Amino acid sequence: MTDMAETDDRSEAIVVECELEADPEKVWRALTVPELxxxxxxVPAADEVSADTSGPAYRIVEALPFSRVRYAWNDASASEPESFVTFDLEAQPGGGTWFRLTHSAESGRRIGGAANSNSPPIMARAA
Incomplete structure (x- = not known):
């Protein structure tokens, strides 16, 4: 697995890239099926109604099948405006998926470093 975690000061974004063994269709399901x-x-599934609104919440704002999903992300406990998390997927020759996650803020707002910035990103496998 190849991976990279960085904070891009020019765009105020956190970017994580890696190659996943699963094909893009399987990764797509993990990113678009609410229960997955x-x-x-x-995080709670987008269609779940919960009395607890103190944690993170998301909604899908862009979806290009098997290649891109973009969430508007809001962490109510941080009292910050929403940010955006974009997942770009690219099929690899011979199988697998090149996976790129970009967490970006609205213009002029900084996002703190990745929680796991001292080690390679940790991701669960797609269902």
Whole structure:
């Protein structure tokens, strides 16, 4: 697995890239099926109604089948405006998926460093 985690000061974004063994269709499911998103990202499914609104929440704002998904992300406990998390997927010759996650803020707002910036990114496998 090849990976990279960086903070791009020019665009105020956090970028994580790696190659996944799963094909883009399987990764796509993990990013777009509410129950799988909930399990993978440890957030309530977008269609769940919950009395607890103190944690992170997301909504899908862009979806290009098997190649890109973009969430508007809001962490109510941080009292910050929403940011955006974009997942770009690219099929690899011989199988697998090149995976790129970009977490970006609105113009003029900085995002803190990746929680796992001292080690390679950790991701659960797609269901």
């Amino acid at each position: 998103i909930s399990a993978w990202l440890d």
